[in-house]
Amino acid sequence: MSRIVYVNGEYLPEADAKISIFDRGFLFADGVYEVTSVLDGKLIDFDGHAVRLERSLNELDMPNPISKDDLLEVHRKLVADNGIVEGLVYLQITRGAPADRDFVFPNPDETRPTVVLFTQNKPGLAETVNPVKVISVEDIRWGRRDIKTVQLLYPSMGKMMAKAAGADDAWLVEDGYVTEGTSNNAYIVKDGKIITRALSTDILHGITRAAVLRFAREAQMEVVERSFTIAEAQAADEAFFTSASAFVMPVVEVDGAQLGDGNPGPVMTRLREIYLEESLKKAV
Numbered sequence: 001m002s003r004i005v006y007v008n009g010e011y012l013p014e015a016d017a018k019i020s021i022f023d024r025g026f027l028f029a030d031g032v033y034e035v036t037s038v039l040d041g042k043l044i045d046f047d048g049h050a051v052r053l054e055r056s057l058n059e060l061d062m063p064n065p066i067s068k069d070d071l072l073e074v075h076r077k078l079v080a081d082n083g084i085v086e087g088l089v090y091l092q093i094t095r096g097a098p099a100d101r102d103f104v105f106p107n108p109d110e111t112r113p114t115v116v117l118f119t120q121n122k123p124g125l126a127e128t129v130n131p132v133k134v135i136s137v138e139d140i141r142w143g144r145r146d147i148k149t150v151q152l153l154y155p156s157m158g159k160m161m162a163k164a165a166g167a168d169d170a171w172l173v174e175d176g177y178v179t180e181g182t183s184n185n186a187y188i189v190k191d192g193k194i195i196t197r198a199l200s201t202d203i204l205h206g207i208t209r210a211a212v213l214r215f216a217r218e219a220q221m222e223v224v225e226r227s228f229t230i231a232e233a234q235a236a237d238e239a240f241f242t243s244a245s246a247f248v249m250p251v252v253e254v255d256g257a258q259l260g261d262g263n264p265g266p267v268m269t270r271l272r273e274i275y276l277e278e279s280l281k282k283a284v
């Protein structure tokens with residue numbers, strides 16, 4: 001079934017949606033994005049994603065072409081028109097398509113940003129728990145990982161390196177410490193403590209991370225925001241990652257070392273339950 005997608009104010013069948021070859025997202029990866037999950041036909045953490053989008057745009061001096069209310073309306077219409085009960089909404093805003101290729105940013109009064117949204121249908125998303133094996137790879141991404149840009153080539157290569165090594169995903173390591181996963185935030189659990197890297201420009205400030213840590217603290221679990229090594233992860237009681245597309249997902253092997261008995265641990269399992277339950281209550 002062909003999807004209805006959104007491009008610059010229009011709702012179109014996906015085959016009719018067109019972007020200029022001069023679009024700076026295409027030529028320079030000059031764009032930002034958000035992925036919002038849908039459960040029970042409702043948007044999870046929409047506010048958090050809208051706030052982070054605004055911040056990403058500000059950091060790149062890109063004008064925000066769409067208000068939060070309009071953005072919510074577009075998300076909701078796409079979810080309804082495409083009959084999404086469980087799935088994702090992908091949103092991308094680029095600096096638009098000037099008349100020619102030029103490293104200099106176009107004048108924002110002359111070149112409007114490009115806004116694209118589409119849905120991804122993922123039936124069973126809430127029930128899907130796939131224990132994940134990770135390998136470590138060097139983090140050679142740029143230094144502003146807190147901005148959610150569409151420069152995803154290296155994360156994509158990291159995933160391919162993981163597949164080639166018989167694993168599922170890669171944890172990125174810089175100066176001996178894990179930064180994050182290719183498309184998620186990374187955690188270990190040791191002696192009941194949930195350990196995850198503190199926020200900085202080194203990692204994306206995950207919307208799921210913020211919610212999960214808040215729920216963990218509310219449930220009297222101990223959270224320690226500090227960096228950890230791969231050796232620590234291998235010796236941990238549990239490990240997991242969070243993202244809008246996977247929620248809370250167990251990591252059961254790190255660079256070939258099995259964690260615990262190789263099954264999802266109790267802390268991660270509890271956090272996933274709380275996250276799904278609480279987020280659904282506030283879904284819009």
Ligand code: PDD
Nearest residue numbers: 035182183184185204206207208243244
């Ligand atoms: N990825 N770190 C990175 C590098 C990410 O790309 C993501 C999200 C996260 C988790 O952020 P959040 O909880 O807000 O989804 C952390 C999305 C899902 C993606 O690229 O598909």
